Each structure stands twice: as structure tokens, then as C-alpha cells.
Amino acid sequence: MDHAADAHRTDLMTITRFVLNEQSKHPESRGDFTILLSHIVLGCKFVCSAVNKAGLAKLIGLAGETNVQGEEQKKLDVLSNEVFIKALVSSGRTCILVSEEDEEATFVDLSKRGKYCVVFDPLDGSSNIDCGVSIGTIFGIYMIKEGGEPSVEDVLQPGKNMVAAGYCMYGSSCTFVLSAGRGVNGFTLDPSLGEFILTHPDIKIPKKGKIYSVNEGNAKNWDGPTAKYVEKCKFPKDGSPKSLRYIGSMVADVHRTLLYGGIFLYPADKKSPNGKLRVLYEVFPMSFLMEQAGGQAFTGKQRALDLVPKNIHERSPIFLGSYDDVEEIKALYAAEEQK
Numbered sequence: 001m002d003h004a005a006d007a008h009r010t011d012l013m014t015i016t017r018f019v020l021n022e023q024s025k026h027p028e029s030r031g032d033f034t035i036l037l038s039h040i041v042l043g044c045k046f047v048c049s050a051v052n053k054a055g056l057a058k059l060i061g062l063a064g065e066t067n068v069q070g071e072e073q074k075k076l077d078v079l080s081n082e083v084f085i086k087a088l089v090s091s092g093r094t095c096i097l098v099s100e101e102d103e104e105a106t107f108v109d110l111s112k113r114g115k116y117c118v119v120f121d122p123l124d125g126s127s128n129i130d131c132g133v134s135i136g137t138i139f140g141i142y143m144i145k146e147g148g149e150p151s152v153e154d155v156l157q158p159g160k161n162m163v164a165a166g167y168c169m170y171g172s173s174c175t176f177v178l179s180a181g182r183g184v185n186g187f188t189l190d191p192s193l194g195e196f197i198l199t200h201p202d203i204k205i206p207k208k209g210k211i212y213s214v215n216e217g218n219a220k221n222w223d224g225p226t227a228k229y230v231e232k233c234k235f236p237k238d239g240s241p242k243s244l245r246y247i248g249s250m251v252a253d254v255h256r257t258l259l260y261g262g263i264f265l266y267p268a269d270k271k272s273p274n275g276k277l278r279v280l281y282e283v284f285p286m287s288f289l290m291e292q293a294g295g296q297a298f299t300g301k302q303r304a305l306d307l308v309p310k311n312i313h314e315r316s317p318i319f320l321g322s323y324d325d326v327e328e329i330k331a332l333y334a335a336e337e338q339k
């Protein structure tokens, strides 16, 4: 019996200790990233607790209802946005924040300013809130460019320049998945301790999967390569058809793809030529995690992380997941180009 491996397996590693261990590998580090991350984790715990009570809204007055004291309560996506802005500003380590919920970027006051830019979707999959289906928070972190005043250009950088990305899924358990550019690790919240514990060390996506995930209701408007790919998933020349799973919360669909393998698609279509998902705080963080886990992310034209966004709420088609599955869709788009 390999006692060392066994001891490792039973080792209780909190996310705080995990990040501190990583920090100690960089003697020059002053702990800024660790502090920033602890504030993101705090935001996630706060939102998790609010999400867990969402179904009680009508009884006790949460999420857009009036509570027993007659106070107007906030909708969960608005509340989550405010929680994250507050958590990120009070970390004292951020300078620019871009949220799905805010039209403009937020520039942090000089007195609280740090070197990180955070892009985030405070509540992803919000159409699933009222039926209690998994939703989440997605984030990506950039370092401000050297010199000069912070400007929106600091976040209009390709996804490959992110220093870290992750998401928290508020599902049957609350799971925090993080990559700081050296692999992907997953942590599960123990609600009784209020701690995220490392439960999914060094996540690697299977090289090929058995599941495809797409909103097939849009099929009549798809382009040729997407339509052909989905047809192949259902009627392969050899082997078994893939299974279809689609939740409609990117966090949940991508989480399953990461753990079980397969492909997640939100393609362009005739009605939405740029797709639906937002580059900075949906496409980039998830593409970053996929690549770090050994998968790929493709826009239909290029590697997703090479995209250079021109505005903060830009959208892009996205195909991400297992390496071999994404290779197949890349080949179909390449063939279309040759025509």
C-alpha cells in the first residue's frame, strides 16, 4: 500500500492553505493574489447562502419580493453584483472591475487601488434561479499593464493574458474551480465549516467525451459546420451516438464537460452572428480552464484565448471541451473555409 499517496488523499486542504502553498513557491510574491482570491471566495460564499434561500423568497421576502418588515429585497443577480463589487473593492487589490451587470467598467478609487483587473459574471444562468437549478459565478483576472493610468484597455486583452480564472457553481453542492495557470483544482464548500476543501485536485478533462451540450432549439439558424457536427454526434458513421445534456447555465454545463468530457457549444447563428456568450467574463475564463485541464476552446475561426475584445461586453461563438471533440469541429470549420 502506498501510504504517502494514501495520506495525501486523506489530507484536508482548504483553499486558503492551497493558495498560500502556491504563493510560497514564489518568494517574490507579497500575497496580493492570495488576498484578492480570499475576497472572491468570500463573495461566492455570500452568494451561495443567498441562492440557497432563493426558494423561500415568497415566504420570507428575498430576491425581488417585499419582506415581512415591508422592505424591498433585491433580485439575486443585482444582489450578487453588489456583493462582488464590494468584496473586490475592499480587497484593496483591484483597479478595474467589469461585470455583466454594469454597462461601464468600475474604476476603483486611488485609495483602495491594486494591480488586478477582475472581469466577472456575478450570477450566470439566472433564468434557472426560480426552478432551483444550478447557477454560478464566473471570473477572470488580469494584471494591469505597466505604467500609466488604469484604462479600459487593461481589460481589452486576449484571454491568454489572464493570470487566473475560475467559477463557483451553486448546485447540489457549492463547488469552486480555479486555475492560476498551473492546472485546474476544484474545492467543495463544507457548509458546516464555511470552508472550501480541495476535493478535485489537478482536474484533467478526458481526451474525448460521450456528451454534447448545446441549445438545439436554435438548430434551424445554425451554419453548416455546427449543423454537420451535431448531426455527427447523433448519427456517427462508427461508434455510438453521443448523449445530449443541456442545462442552460454555462457554469453547470461547462462543469459537467470538464469532469466527464465532451463538448459544450454556443455557436453563432443567423439571428446572433456573434453567438450569445460574452467574451470577457464567460468565454475567456471557461476557455482558460479548459486549456489548463488539457482541453481546447475554439470560436469557429481561432483559438478562443487569442481573441482580442474591442469592447467589454463583446460576444463570441464558442466550442469548448475535450481535445479530440474540439479537433473535430475545428476540422469542419477548416473544410468550410476551403470551399
Ligand SMILES: O=P(O)(O)OC[C@H]1O[C@](O)(COP(=O)(O)O)[C@@H](O)[C@@H]1O
Pocket: 100, 121, 123, 124, 125, 126, 127, 215, 248, 249, 250, 251, 253, 266, 276
Ligand atoms: O437559453 P440559452 O439561449 O440556451 O442560453 C444559455 C446561456 O445563457 C446564459 O444563461 C447567460 O448567462 P446569464 O444568466 O449570466 O445572462 C449562460 O449561462 C448559458 O450558457
Ligand SMILES: [Mg+2]
Pocket: 121, 123, 124, 125, 250, 282
Ligand atoms: Mg452568464
Ligand SMILES: [Mg+2]
Pocket: 077, 100, 121, 122, 123, 124, 125, 126
Ligand atoms: Mg449573469
